[in-house]
Amino acid sequence: MPKRSLRQQMLARRRAISHEEWQEASRSAQLQLLTLAEYARAGCIALYAPAHNEIDTALILADAFAAGKKVLYPAVCGQEMVLRHVTGLECLQRGCFGILEPCPTGEDHLADQADLFVVPGVVFDRRGHRIGYGKGFYDRFLRHPGRTAHLVGLCHDFQLIDGDIPADGHDIQMEIIVTDRRMIRSKDRGVIEQVDQTSR
Template sequence: MPKRSLRQQMLARRLALSQDDWRYASMLAQKNLLSLEEYEQAECIALYAPARNETDTAEVVAAAFRAGKRVLYPAVCGEHMVFRQVEGLASLEQGCFGILEPCPTGVDHHADEADLIVVPGVAFDPSGHRIGYGKGFYDRFLRHPGRKAHLVGLCHDFQLIDGHIPAEGHDIRMEIIVSDRRIVRCGSNRSHLDGPDQQTGG
């Protein structure tokens, strides 16, 4: 299925979620993410503020603050995206596209500073390919040559398709996909030599 059609189909399905279903699926997906060794070992994590029924991250950020981790959130600046450190969700304000972002007075951080980056998406496949909103912000940000972070795609389970998403040369693949039902290890987020390795989540 072409990317555009798959994007439209997945967005419609996600927007159709009831608040109860969204909340429950988000809780399970976040539980799975918090169980990752990569999360446990990370000292600095990058998250996102959910929009349009994206999987919530509130439990993850709360756990990260309790554990003393540094937490970064994205902000769109023109054609590019940066991350800024936050000390609490109250410091987020409505930014580009109506999504909550850190205030513009914060210090910009680059992709080489995080140990784990949680990436939203419209759809994912078991090889780690991702469909975003078509703006390319994450792909450009994640191309930083010094990036060492584990890349984790967080989604509702229906967003993890059985087939393969058409990939382009500039696309950045995820290392791990986490949903409310599964944890899928896709291999290295650079070469993917290991191939997909599925694990059952809680």
């Protein structure tokens, strides 16, 4: 299925879930992510502010602050994305596309300054490929040559499809996909190991 059709189909499905379903899925997915060794080792993490029933990140933010981690959030500047340090949700305001982002004060950070990125998306596949909203902000930003951060896609379980997403050469691949039901890890040569977490 073409990317545009996949995107439209999944956005409609995500918008149709109830607030209760969103809350429960968000809680489960975030708790899964907090078990990652890559998260535990990270001194600086990049999160996102959810939009249109994306999985929430507030629990991760609270845990990161409690653990003394530095937290960065994305902000859109023209056709590019930057990261800015936040010390609480009160640092966020409505920005580009109506999504919460850090206030335009302080230093802008590049992709090489985070140890772990929690990346939103509309559709993911088991190889770690991702479809976003079509603007390419994350793909351009994460191509920074100095980036060493682990990339973790965070989504509802229904956003993880069985087939392969049509991938372009500039698309950035996730190392780990975390949903409210399971985690998928990339292995060497694109082989995927699925870790079923539904019995947790």
